[in-house]
Amino acid sequence: MPEYDIALELARLHILSGADFVRQLKMLTGLYIFKPVENEKDIFVAESSHKEDMPSLLDAARKAVAHGNKVYILPNPKGIRTADFIFENKGVYKMYDLKTIQGKASVMNRLYESVGQTTHVLLNMATDYRAISLAGSIKKYFEINPNAMEVLVFKGNKSILLKRTSVESRDFFKTFVKRYNK
Numbered sequence: 001m002p003e004y005d006i007a008l009e010l011a012r013l014h015i016l017s018g019a020d021f022v023r024q025l026k027m028l029t030g031l032y033i034f035k036p037v038e039n040e041k042d043i044f045v046a047e048s049s050h051k052e053d054m055p056s057l058l059d060a061a062r063k064a065v066a067h068g069n070k071v072y073i074l075p076n077p078k079g080i081r082t083a084d085f086i087f088e089n090k091g092v093y094k095m096y097d098l099k100t101i102q103g104k105a106s107v108m109n110r111l112y113e114s115v116g117q118t119t120h121v122l123l124n125m126a127t128d129y130r131a132i133s134l135a136g137s138i139k140k141y142f143e144i145n146p147n148a149m150e151v152l153v154f155k156g157n158k159s160i161l162l163k164r165t166s167v168e169s170r171d172f173f174k175t176f177v178k179r180y181n182k
Helices: 006-012 018-029 051-066 107-114 131-144 164-168 172-181
Strands: 034-036 043-046 070-073 085-089 092-101 120-125 150-155 158-163
Touching (some): 018 085, 018 092, 051 070, 051 150, 107 131
Parallel strands (some): 092 120
Antiparallel strands (some): 070 085, 150 158
8 A cells, every 4th residue: 555645635726626636535535544433324534633623523524424425534744724524415516615613703714724634514503593694605605705616504413505506696595595594
């Protein structure tokens, strides 16, 4: 098995796009650094993952698995901005940066932190949050980040996937509030 410099391989994700980016994600998930998490189905963790964030990472990973994903928790090498997860679902690979929302007005700040890390953000809602305020923050995030592609919202057992086109639609606020409050 060839040796990989995981920091270098993660850094390459910042310069790759399209099929090359997806091939890199797929290659990363096949590396020896990922081990199954004990007593967890379809969750794998890299040897040097964010130990202090593990409870929130596992909480979000369990929700992602419940929605059909295989989850790889990425390492966090020094000096490289990386996302937290690679999700694989029926051969489709995506990389997400986790933002666990615990404060009443923290969504925009947390979304802003993701700019430059990945084009996909996962908001794991750990607090009650007004749907209209959340929708406004998500819309603003897409406006300030031209590279943003998706925001995935986990609220309890619910999963709401928001793509740029849906956020830019005229009835976004009404549709989102209805789905979020359902």
